[in-house]
Amino acid sequence: MRLYWRVLHYLKPYRGLAVASVLIIAATAMASLLTPWPLKILVDNALGGAPPPRIVVMILGPLAGDRAAVLALAVAGGLFIAFFNNLMHVLENYVNTKLNLSMGLDFRSDLFRHSQRLSMAFHDRRRSGMLIYQISYQCDAASGLIMAVPPLATNALTLFGMFAVIYLIDPKLALLSVSIVPLLYYSTRYYVKHIQPQIVRVKGFEAETLSVIHEAISMIRVIAAFGREDHEYRRYRAQGTQAVDERVRLTVRQTLFSLAVNMTTACGTALVLGYGAYHALKGRLTVGELLVILSYVAAVYKPLEAISQTVGSLQDQIVSLRLTLELLDTIPEVSDPPGARVSGRALGQVAFEGVQFRYADRVDTLKEIDFEVVPGQRVALVGPTGAGKTTLISLILRFYDPTHGRILLDGEDIRSLTLESLRKQVSLVLQEPLLFSDTIANNIRYGRLDATMDEIIDAAKAANAHQFICKLPDGYDTVVGERGAKLSGGERQRISVARAFLKNAPILLLDEPTSSIDSRTEAVILDALDRLMEGRTTFLVAHRLSTIRSVDTILVMDQGRVVGQGSHESLLHTCPLYRQLYELQSAPQRQPA
Ligand SMILES: Nc1ncnc2c1ncn2[C@@H]1O[C@H](COP(=O)(O)OP(=O)(O)OP(=O)(O)O)[C@@H](O)[C@H]1O
Ligand SMILES: [Mg+2]
Incomplete structure (x- = not known):
């Protein structure tokens, strides 16, 4: 969480864009709520002949009685919503890309400036390939983490909304459906705790691979003179293979985690289904009601799954961020003492x-x-x-x-x-x-x-x-x-x-x-x-x-x-x-x- 506050500071210069991004998300959500309505009007009112709803009367005025006009409105409405949806999509892409990349650049620039100020003793210790890896590859973690917030928030909101609706229909079933939450919580925590060290290791290997390239290219004359191209190539391959193996192992673990999350929600669904069907058997619930509840349960589990998955996949970025912040927090051994003086031209004694x-x-x-x-x-x-x-x-x-x-x-x-x-x-x-x-x-x-x-x-x-x-x-x-x-x-x-x-x-x-x-x-x-x-x-x-x-x-x-x-x-x-x-x-x- 502390990490979050530090990166949030990079959002500040782009407040306008951030607000725009939230507005676009809201507009998209609204549009997706509206999406089924033209079809309903088309089927019920234009084709079925039911009296048109008030909004149609308001738009069409005296023409509201004409079924052809209602049909035209429904088609036009559908087209408009589709157009609006696509427009929002384009805008969202633009705003988010700009936001993401600008924040990333700011963070990278800070890191670049800082690594230049670090003392020679630091540079003696570190390989430059490592620094390049951190500055150019790991830095995107900061903006990535911020950009992950809106979908997480949307999912959390959906989750609460859906839960409230089910609770109104059947409190017992609602509670039963969330009984898997603690299980999800603990499995996510277990995963986070065990996966982080492994991610750190994988990143170490990947940075090392980059260092090999960097060193080889800056030493190209020596390599050519000694005819050691194949030797360097093998060194690169060996290092790369190790990095790939580690990354694959990590991915397997990440997939296993997804599997665990999905299995947990499947168990939840089975629980609710069994309990609901039993009630239906006893005549306390109609089959239709059971179907409604099941569809809602599915709707609750989707955001729940999404949250667990996101938290899982964000680990990579959290680790990157931790490593880059560590670099940013490295205090230069040689620095200006408090009250350091700016001197004019010295005499030279x-x-x-x-x-x-x-x-x-x-x-x-x-x-x-x-x-x-x-x-x-x-x-x-x-x-x-x-x-x-x-x-x-x-x-x-x-x-x-x-x-x-x-x-x-x-x-x-x-x-x-x-x-x-x-x-x-x-x-x-x-x-x-x-x-x-x-x-x-x-x-x-x-x-x-x-x-x-x-x-x-x-x-x-x-x-x-x-x-x-x-x-x-x-x-x-x-x-x-x-x-x-x-x-x-x-x-x-x-x-x-x-x-x-x-x-x-x-x-x-x-x-x-x-x-x-x-x-x-x-x-x-x-x-x-x-x-x-x-x-x-x-x-x-x-x-x-x-x-x-x-x-x-x-x-x-x-x-x-x-x-x-x-x-x-x-x-x-x-x-x-x-x-x-x-x-x-x-x-x-x-x-x-
Ligand atoms: N960055 C470094 N980290 C650790 N030890 C170092 C570093 N640079 C130099 N040394 C060591 O410090 C000692 C003095 O090195 P220095 O480069 O000052 O010698 P020098 O008198 O300039 O030699 P030369 O005439 O060969 O240039 C040497 O023993 C060297 O191994
Ligand atoms: Mg010397």
């Missing part, structure tokens, strides 16, 4: 104070990190793989929060700023730049959505990208393919540098921006990066020490600690790890090629 961090199920990813960087300073982060360099810079963006200690921006804890204003201060350029499947211009514009074309071109020029973009057949309108697949790594990298130029943030995070690029392109990109670093506090992660000559200070990291800090020359003397890295990298160059 960054300090780590006793920062410790560990990923879930890991230990000591970062230990006691302490350093301070003045505005505009360029800092290089070097160290062996797995030392924690990427982790350190992702803490500045609050992709994760430190477990101990704090990070200060211009002397203030970054957790006291809103996430949005913090992230406005920072540009990130990744080792493997990711682009959207859009035009080059739009990909650059991602840095600042209101940038003009001139600004975009300036940014591209500053990033040494303008030349290669102009050589492309469509220039800035070239569509780059998913994740930028139609461009080379170096081209992609320059576009992401242009994006950072456009964003013009005071802090710059560069995570090995040139490590996957040949040395000639590297020189071009380093040149662009030099320009980009101008006047910004920069953290540059680099494996190749040759790329960090122009920095002010170097932080050497090892196993989550800062083991040395200073200039290249001083580190060569004070930091054995740095000297080792340096010697390793310069050694091959001394040998003749």
Whole structure:
């Protein structure tokens, strides 16, 4: 029930449509009551010659005595009702479809927005296929549940009405006919309780199947390179077969439940029939009366059956709704604290104070990190793989929060700023730049959505990208393919540098921006990066020490600690790890090629 209140909130913007839907249902019900009347008038009054009812006299006036006129009216009336019925049907279809889909879209949009706000730690845990399944497939449960209410209500009303009529005719029989209600109630409850866990399982399998497709398609190059298409196909089949088997098992159970409901009502009918026939035998009831009662009992059982069936079939949606609401209720681990401040443009002073961090199920990813960087300073982060360099810079963006200690921006804890204003201060350029499947211009514009074309071109020029973009057949309108697949790594990298130029943030995070690029392109990109670093506090992660000559200070990291800090020359003397890295990298160059 609590679930219901939460989804009802999605009905609010569509109050008008909801009212229209109820009105249409009422009109349809009225029309179905009227349906038999033209036929009755045709048979009794036009053909049989009985005096026409008052409504006919009212419509026809003096012509009411003319049987041909009554006949024409009856036929016209029948036609009109049929027309009205169909019109209502069309309207109902339109209103309900619109209502259902609009509510579904609102709910899905909320879920989409929420899942984007969930922290990186959440996304590390969840497979994206699962999220896609929840956002695109399970969300319809919310609107589906709301749309199930009108038929349920109609059935409930019919049930009460029919019961009242039978009670007036024969109270004992009426009570006897509802004696199966408790049985239905308990069997439905039993069913609901036992079916739900099974539905959760089936949905898990189905989501997993989707995850397999999603992963395979995003890894298509790896799959093709290793010739593992058949392997992936088998993996998909195995997963799919399991999902199908589970779904079939579930359907069998659902059908058995329907069977139980139908058998119960059949027993009820038999009970009433036997009891009534016995009364008829004793002469207390005429056969005609018995027939009337039986037809009414059938009329009571129909809505009763329908209600049980609906409650049964709604379980799927209830489970979906519960799962999606769980996602919607997941609190982002990284979020704005109460009273978070919106900051203007920062100067760019960054300090780590006793920062410790560990990923879930890991230990000591970062230990006691302490350093301070003045505005505009360029800092290089070097160290062996797995030392924690990427982790350190992702803490500045609050992709994760430190477990101990704090990070200060211009002397203030970054957790006291809103996430949005913090992230406005920072540009990130990744080792493997990711682009959207859009035009080059739009990909650059991602840095600042209101940038003009001139600004975009300036940014591209500053990033040494303008030349290669102009050589492309469509220039800035070239569509780059998913994740930028139609461009080379170096081209992609320059576009992401242009994006950072456009964003013009005071802090710059560069995570090995040139490590996957040949040395000639590297020189071009380093040149662009030099320009980009101008006047910004920069953290540059680099494996190749040759790329960090122009920095002010170097932080050497090892196993989550800062083991040395200073200039290249001083580190060569004070930091054995740095000297080792340096010697390793310069050694091959001394040998003749
Ligand atoms: N999302 C994650 N969840 C759990 N552990 C992680 C995650 N990302 C990184 N790690 C672990 O944290 C440690 C530090 O990783 P990090 O990516 O910061 O290293 P790095 O210094 O950037 O290495 P590289 O030079 O190879 O890029 C590694 O041991 C890694 O296995
Ligand atoms: Mg890294």
